Amino acid sequence: MTSMKPDDISISYTVPGMKPDEATTVIAILQDRLNALNDLALTLKHVHWNVVGPNFIAVHTMLDPQVDAVRLMVDDAAERIATLGGSPSGTPGALVAHRGWDDYSIGRADAIAHLGALDLVYSGVITDQRAAIASTEDADQVTQDMLIAQAGQLEQFHWFIRAHLENADGTLSTAGAVGEAAAARSAG
Numbered sequence: 001m002t003s004m005k006p007d008d009i010s011i012s013y014t015v016p017g018m019k020p021d022e023a024t025t026v027i028a029i030l031q032d033r034l035n036a037l038n039d040l041a042l043t044l045k046h047v048h049w050n051v052v053g054p055n056f057i058a059v060h061t062m063l064d065p066q067v068d069a070v071r072l073m074v075d076d077a078a079e080r081i082a083t084l085g086g087s088p089s090g091t092p093g094a095l096v097a098h099r100g101w102d103d104y105s106i107g108r109a110d111a112i113a114h115l116g117a118l119d120l121v122y123s124g125v126i127t128d129q130r131a132a133i134a135s136t137e138d139a140d141q142v143t144q145d146m147l148i149a150q151a152g153q154l155e156q157f158h159w160f161i162r163a164h165l166e167n168a169d170g171t172l173s174t175a176g177a178v179g180e181a182a183a184a185r186s187a188g
């Protein structure tokens with residue numbers, strides 16, 4: 001994990017009323033969200049293309065609105081970095097260099113296997129999003145407000161995924177699975 005550190009960020013101005021060290025702290029948090037959400041949008045498209053089996057069209061069709069919404073979140077995070085006086089990093093090489101998670105590991109597979117794996121993907125993204133919300137509480141509530149709105153959407157998309165994995169008694173077929181491959185197997 002080589003997340004960007006606030007000390008690595010130099011800015012010459014920021015929004016009025018904010019201290020430079022608060023701005024660099026928030027920019028580092030936003031860069032990590034930018035990376036995670038960009039990765040999520042690409043991963044959702046990858047699943048859109050690789051899903052097969054009887055439930056193909058339901059999952060294929062469900063994912064595109066999620067891709068569109070997550071891409072808007074990426075744009076908002078990047079433009080908030082620029083607004084705070086920072087330089088958003090949006091290249092694939094920088095994303096891979098600074099992310100603390102592995103590439104999505106599943107290629108062509110049944111809908112239920114991808115849904116099981118996406119349950120884990122969304123769990124990771126949302127856990128980190130909520131941590132970012134907590135970390136921006138004091139430094140910048142404008143950024144925090146944006147992150148909160150994104151979290152609400154991400155949590156609804158996660159429910160769309162989980163509703164396919166939920167039994168009538170309310171339990172998830174992926175409960176307790178560690179890693180995407182295990183979650184994909186449990187889901188099936």
Ligand SMILES: [Fe+2]
Pocket residue numbers: 048
């Ligand atoms: Fe498509």
